[in-house]
Amino acid sequence: MIIPYGRHEIDNDDVNSVVEVLENKFLTQGDVVPEFEREVSSFCGAHHAIALNSATSALHLACRALEVKRGDIVWTSPISFVASANCAIYCGAKIDFVDINPNTNNIDPTLLKLKLIKAKKNNQLPKVVIPVHLCGLPCEMSTIWELSKEFNFQIIEDASHALGAEYNSTRIGNCKYSSITVFSFHPVKMITTGEGGMALTNSREIYERIKLLRSHGITKESKLMDKEKEGPWYYQQIELGYNYRMTDIQAALGISQLKKLEKFILNRSTLAERYIKNLKSSKFKTPLIPNNAKSSWHLFVVKISLNSFDEKRILFEYLIKNKIQVNLHYIPIYSHPFYKNFGFKKEDFPNSEKYYKEALTLPLFSNLSFLEQDKIITKLEKFSNK
Structure with missing residues (x-):
């Protein structure tokens, strides 16, 4: 029998949680996804969480929420899955990389600072830096955070590997050192929803924007519409969004997995x-x-x-x-x-x-x-x- 490099672990509680949703009225857009979001945000210590169909989608919408666009520059680690860089390309931005520290295999803060000093002279500073917590080991976030204030860039933590990891005695995902943190729930990750991801933030504005973009850019909220509602059925698409939603089936599995x-x-x-x-x-x-x-x-x-x-x-x-x-x-x-x-x-x-x-x-x-x-x-x- 082959020993795989990674494997999910599913038990009867997980199966029963999914079956309960399958026997329910809502398979998607019900109450289970919001419950999963509350559980993860509470576990990590963040104010808001938005469940999505993958961490790739979460990274994309994180960039959109921070208004990454054509002409902007995003930096990340070269030692990561391609999604860490692709998210910037999706938005029309340019991508560049910061070399790793050979001891941690994460972005090297010293090399980051040197690159920022050079970029400032050339008027080529990044709008966003995406540190990647490779293998589940947190980056040196407090140093990167200080650099973000000095050189005026935003931070998205790619924590696809790092649910449950800790930095300075607090859990990754609390967004103390970033605008947004992204997790993955792929089958070989810490917990799984089959496929899935989540974006966490302490900003109400970012939360509302990602929530809007994950569902086609459609809203039923009167305050966001350009005219009064025509009836209780009424909705408007107010910008171009995507179908990046997580199902209640996936969220039920996630809630059960999070307990373990x-x-x-x-x-x-x-x-x-x-x-x-x-x-x-x-x-x-x-x-x-x-x-x-x-x-x-x-x-x-x-x-x-x-x-x-x-x-x-x-x-x-x-x-x-x-x-x-x-x-x-x-x-x-x-x-x-x-x-x-x-x-x-x-x-x-x-x-x-x-x-x-x-x-x-x-x-x-x-x-x-x-x-x-x-x-x-x-x-x-x-x-x-x-």
Whole structure:
């Protein structure tokens, strides 16, 4: 049996929650989505939450809510899924990247400041910066927040990996250091709704705008209309929006999963500690966790010291042959064919290039057994000894 790199965990409570909605009158646009939003905003400590059909949609509407448009510039990390950058392109903006810190694999605040100083001289400052909490490890948000005040940019936290993570003893998602935080509920994430995402904010204005945009730009609120209602049926489309809604079926699963989140994180943390303790070969560099942060351990990425990229390919093939599904999170965004058209140069991102050559994502999920994990560790050590 193959050990996957990630896997959801569904129990009878989850199934029963979904069945209850299926037997109800509303499968979508009922009461369950607002309940899920309240549960997540309360858990994280944010004022508002808007559930959406994916984190990609949440990132897109976050950019729209901050009025990102043609001619604007957005910066993010090159070591992320492409959605972290695509959201700016959707709005017609230009995208650029800030290299990572090799210890955390997140945006390097020092390099961010140097890039901001240069951009200010050239009148090319970003409108928005999107830090990515890679693998569930929070970025150095207080420093980025101070830079945002100095250089006048907005912050969207891409916390797709980081539900349940903590920074400075508070939960990611409270938006203390950002205008908007985005989560993902994809099946391999901390909790799942099948597909789904959520945007959190402390701004009532941003909340109302994202809520409007997720449902075609349609409103039934008189105060937003250009004339009086013609009747109780009346609505108006006041701008171009999208169908980015989450269903009540998905939200019911999310509510049930959220109740188990702390258990999931505890299990993942235990497994991460076992990897760190038992991967003894000097070829494997395990993650470092700063004192002021608590990772949600969405992913466990090791860096491997090998003689060549070909050796990494051989290691991948060796592990897959032994029914261990490893992965690589991520290929630098700027190296994809679509982004090559923008003229990015690899030499501008030396830490990201080194990361790509060394990184390997090992299986990590809440119900990974110690027996399965021991097999992974044994095969890695055996390969390294060769």
